[in-house]
Amino acid sequence: MRSRHVLQILLSGVMGSTLCFSTVQVHGADGAGSGSADQDTENHRSTSASHSNAWAWVGAITPHSATIKAGREDTPPALQVSAQPDFRDSRVFAPVSVVSAGNLNELAAYYLEGLQADTTYYYRWSDRQNAGAFGKFKTMPDGAASFTFGFAACAATGSEHKVFDVIRSHEPDFFIHTGDLHYEDIRANNVDRFYRAYHDVLVGSQRQNVFFRNLAVMYMWDDHDWGPNNSASNAPGRDAALASYRTVVPHFPLALGDDDPDDPVGQAFSAGRVRFIMPDLRSRRTPNRAEDGPDKTMMGFDQRAWFKQELLAARDNYALIVLVSGVPWISPPGGHRDSWASFQYERERISAFMVENEINNAMMIAGDAHMLGADDGSNNTYATVNGVTGPGFPVFHAAALDQRGSRKGGPYSYPTFPGRGHFGLVHIEDDGERIQVTFEGHHFRDGIKLEHTFEVGSGTGVN
Numbered sequence: 001m002r003s004r005h006v007l008q009i010l011l012s013g014v015m016g017s018t019l020c021f022s023t024v025q026v027h028g029a030d031g032a033g034s035g036s037a038d039q040d041t042e043n044h045r046s047t048s049a050s051h052s053n054a055w056a057w058v059g060a061i062t063p064h065s066a067t068i069k070a071g072r073e074d075t076p077p078a079l080q081v082s083a084q085p086d087f088r089d090s091r092v093f094a095p096v097s098v099v100s101a102g103n104l105n106e107l108a109a110y111y112l113e114g115l116q117a118d119t120t121y122y123y124r125w126s127d128r129q130n131a132g133a134f135g136k137f138k139t140m141p142d143g144a145a146s147f148t149f150g151f152a153a154c155a156a157t158g159s160e161h162k163v164f165d166v167i168r169s170h171e172p173d174f175f176i177h178t179g180d181l182h183y184e185d186i187r188a189n190n191v192d193r194f195y196r197a198y199h200d201v202l203v204g205s206q207r208q209n210v211f212f213r214n215l216a217v218m219y220m221w222d223d224h225d226w227g228p229n230n231s232a233s234n235a236p237g238r239d240a241a242l243a244s245y246r247t248v249v250p251h252f253p254l255a256l257g258d259d260d261p262d263d264p265v266g267q268a269f270s271a272g273r274v275r276f277i278m279p280d281l282r283s284r285r286t287p288n289r290a291e292d293g294p295d296k297t298m299m300g301f302d303q304r305a306w307f308k309q310e311l312l313a314a315r316d317n318y319a320l321i322v323l324v325s326g327v328p329w330i331s332p333p334g335g336h337r338d339s340w341a342s343f344q345y346e347r348e349r350i351s352a353f354m355v356e357n358e359i360n361n362a363m364m365i366a367g368d369a370h371m372l373g374a375d376d377g378s379n380n381t382y383a384t385v386n387g388v389t390g391p392g393f394p395v396f397h398a399a400a401l402d403q404r405g406s407r408k409g410g411p412y413s414y415p416t417f418p419g420r421g422h423f424g425l426v427h428i429e430d431d432g433e434r435i436q437v438t439f440e441g442h443h444f445r446d447g448i449k450l451e452h453t454f455e456v457g458s459g460t461g462v463n
């Protein structure tokens, strides 16, 4: 049986539905209200003081550690790290490695350990102590805790859209980028091409430069930042994509281990009593056009085995599971080709596994569709086992950060809102017994367009 989903739609806060739906039409008509949105992307080159090609990406945060990848034109020195913005009581972390990474210059990896849980830390280069903090991040909470994370997908390469500032203004504890970090559609097995694409995001956009320095970002690619549009494991740049991800992206231990460069980059991580499972749905993927059946897979058989083990472990050890899918999960037969609609056999097997094993405490955040969207779980019915239909977890879409709007997948139990300037916030309220989850679908200027709340109990056999 699936979780009890308490909820309702709150249309743009106090606004009535009439006004809200007129907003939908405005935004749907040009795919984003792009006239004003485009205006908003201009003239924002002053978000930070000059950063002279220096960049940093904070990620892979745990209660007591964090990983920072960072680069500048000369060899990066140690980082000074402190829980005080004035750097009293600071510690110094030398790079664990430095490599030359094309346009990203000299790229250093820092592993910060011995940190306090649920604490904001500031960091700066040890040779630029007069410059103030270069960035900050917050460590994960430990044990039952309430927190907020943001998520979204799909930004034009080097986008300067205001949405990145608006997300930070909400002060989420961390952010999950669900794919299409850029739209370079790289077709060459050339790692420098990938470094250049990362550079265009991390350095080329001042707004994103600030974003990635000051908010922990966990990231899984979708198609455009992996290879060509809708591409699979046969993308020409496959090896370079995998190699550059490992080098540039701060990441948790990978699903199948870190040793084999051919392995996918799926990961799982925890925040309080919430387990996030974020598979890599590109590097092992059968091409979308292949005939469906047991031999066709979006995850790859080895990563799918890992995924199932993660589900079982999360059912037993966590109160809530957040699945991350770069493409729509809810999609009808013959629906959007780049979604799970082209992998119905595998979707049914995963759904049956969840029903059989009574994994009733899950939700999903999904990318690719350039829209805000939500399903309360009522359309997520892909397997029936012993009379029980499921998996029934709620599914939330939040995109596009900065791309023309599109509607994909469905049906959904809520209206969809295509367009740019979108992101999601997920509020986790954990009292130690039950967790209340609230998804808010935001437009950077108009605020909340969609809201859905549900509850799960503390672990196995929810409701």
Ligand SMILES: [Fe+2]
Residues within 6 Å of the ligand: 153, 154, 180, 368, 369, 370, 403
């Ligand atoms: Fe996209």
